[in-house]
Amino acid sequence: MSPQGEGALLHGVEQATVELGGQSRRVAQPRSEDELRGLLTHLKEAKRRGEGQPVAFLGRGSSMEWCCPSLWNGAEPDRALWISMESLVESGGTGIIEYVPGDGTLTAQAGARMETLRAAVHEGGHRITPAGSAHGQSEGGTLGGLLASGGSSIDRCRFGPTRHHVLGMRVQEATDRGPIKTGGRLVKNVTGFDLHRLHVGGRGTLGAILEASLRLVPVPEAEVLVISKPFASTAEATVAALEVRAQPGIQPRALFVARRVVHVLLAGRERQVEEELSRTTAGLDADSVERGPHVEGQALKAAHRRSVVTIATAPSKVKGVVQGLEAAGIGPLYVEPDAALVEFDEEALSSVNADQIAAAHGGLDPRHAFVTLLRAAPPINGLRSALAERQSPPAAVRVWTERLRSNCDPDGILESADFPLRGASNP
Amino acid sequence: MATMAGLSRSQLKELTRIVGDRGVRTDAGAKSAYESDGFMLERAAPSVVVLPRSTQEAAQAVRVLRDAGLVIVPRGAGTGLSGGARPIAGGAVLGTARMREVLEVNEVDRYARVQAGVVNVHLSNACDSAGLFYAPDPSSQTACTIGGNVGNNSGGPHGFRYGSTTRHVLGLTLVDADGEITELGGAFPDPCHGYDLIGPLVGSEGMLGLVTEVTVKLLPQPETVETLLCLFEDLDACCDAVSEMIARRLEPSAIEILDRLTIEAVEASVLRAGYPANAEAVMLIEVDGGAHEVAATSEDILQVAKEFGAFDSRRTSDPKERKKLWAGRKGAFGAMGRIAPDLYVADVVVPRTRLREIVQVAAEACTARGLRLANVFHAGDGNLHPNISYDRRDKEEVSRVVEAGAIIMQACVDAGGSLTGEHGVGLEKQDEMCMLFSNDDLGAMKSLKAVFDPAEFWNPGKMIPVRGCREIHTKPLPIDQGEVVS
């Protein structure tokens, strides 16, 4: 099928050519859930006739580069059809379905813009966790995109990963079923299976998130950002950050190392924050201490990165992983010691070749380090098959995953080459 | 559903070889001991109870039971209150009572790995010396197991700040219907391979497989802990005070309410906590964290309580006093056994802005039916437990209890609430699922069951209504053998 012009209809759904991520892309813009369902039915029928095309749900495209790289950066961008979730939000509307300040919950359409939601709940004294988008980028995404990408943010140190704050959803699978509801809008609820957890981080491959409900966190009374002097190496900075983590009586909202500098975000009751600040600075040579409601944004900016690789490990192994990478010449590194994540971007690879990368990878103990390639970059591309070999999911997980996929998307219209990982023996 | 057959003599012998003599029970005593869980309105005798000691033994036993054509109900301590662990008549019970080992407590990485049969409070004790704690603390924590907590996604008073079990599970070992062992997650913080399968497994009520080991997150013990007791002359005002505390975004770790009848029961029992007899309602609050945080939050809480009419309050950080105050709350269900032969523990949840309204609906529903109602609940989470006293020998009274229960549930659903906040659906609320979910919603749940358990081998016929929603109009009256449900 060739690209169609502005306003053309695809099974009753408006289609437009939209400039996104430096490419012209075909975007279907359903205006109602019925239209979306109709479109999915049409795509299923087309697939059954052997006229399938690659399809993915689209927020605002801010995470597509790492959620859906094959399709986003693929050789035939005009073959892919992107289904906009933003178009389901009434024109001029916020996408907010219900914000209950007295209950600390928010329900919004998937296409709602995160900055709109954050502004709305801020008025009621709340914040949304995750604090920013997955990789510390400035906002620009939608609620559905944020959840489907599964990213968490710097505040997971205090609040845990994003999935723990999703209370329920409405989802349109690629089945004959209508939209399904899972969970609810309540902070506590065990009625039925928590199906929504499958869609958080599911990259839209099990269906379109239509709405989601979130547990909110209070705007803190006081906030302080402590920024250390730069350390000689990321490993040294990591050790300092791990000491902050281990120190009793400090509960950072965010704790990370970026460009050899430790960042500690403290938040909460005013006097408590001051107390934690003095404990933090007693052990950490601070370059600056900033106070005020703007410091979370400042921390997000400092955590901003375009990671090509993320390594999940355990806090006790972080230092070893960092040392190994630095010894191989990879750096600067981004480290969250509590979540035990080590990441780096393309710049960190500037002075290493593929062999050195392979050697560094070989030095990681697969029992304690799970490596994910987020973006393509020449020196790491060769790792893909080694990773598939070393990090193959258990056999039963593959079976369950296949069944899940065929239950939610029997015709395979939402199939992705990038997710979920299939492992070596099931490429 | 898997067809029900029976164990041959050689299969029984094989089971005994796998789990030892003490691990296989087919005697009448065992059958009657296991015929229900804490939801005693429904009973069914299993044909065999199997109690493995390890994951390997459990996996081997599952293969024998599968070959024998028996369906399996996983079971922890059987304290569940919705019938989740009630056997399927003639099927097998696979219990974790002999899987009680804490396998690892990792102080640096702040996790513990335990066998599923470890009793909740034993885990807390095991990590105490490392300066860590396991946050989910159901009131039944001296008996219930971590596997059962995973099965029901259990909460507890401190769930207000720390969340229910699902926020604390890092990894699981699951034995599936083929007797295969699969490890999911682990000490790593994130799901690695793809979909978050642990998410729906927690709270799956034993319908997707047997969990044999669990890796849980541990938290550093707070520096300061204070327990507050606020006394009210009026239950409604007490509820409103809680709603206001939430609205003011105060962050204690627990907010619980006990009403007068509950206070009387507790004070008349061995668990006397020193709750004053002149209060219509007490609010029990815990605040933890750094010393300044605790001081500031406690003061704000006391202020709100005062504004809403609290006529007295206490505040203590003395561990002994705190323990006593909590013992009263945690033993409240048991204490209520004194005030009537039987107790129906309802478990519903509403937005925290609607607490007073639902408490009133429950009071009216019970008064109109001549029933005695006691309230003790996780107010901070909007999780109500209206407890209705009755005598199971009085069938007419039993039907009034069921009627009142249905009214309360409907009111919660109408207020944007849900059927269960922590006890699960099990058998008890299976039909009521149609109040909340459409056939499509339930179809998606059935699909998930089929992903893990296509042959309907694990705990079949629970949670998801067997008939379509349109066919279910009324909840059948309970069968006549009720007992204390607590």
Ligand SMILES: Cc1cc2nc3c(=O)[nH]c(=O)nc-3n(C[C@H](O)[C@H](O)[C@H](O)COP(=O)(O)OP(=O)(O)OC[C@H]3O[C@@H](n4cnc5c(N)ncnc54)[C@H](O)[C@@H]3O)c2cc1C
């Ligand atoms: C006095 C009293 C107070 C209570 N207070 C609370 C409270 O504060 N908060 C709360 O949430 N609940 C509470 N409960 C309910 C109950 O204690 C919890 O649901 C508890 O988690 C059940 O644990 P158990 O080991 O008894 O599990 P069981 O009752 O044996 O089983 C519960 C469910 O989990 C499944 N299951 C059990 N073990 C496994 C396993 N290893 N693998 C897979 N599935 C399994 C079972 O099939 C069943 O569906 C209370 C109960 C009582 C009697």
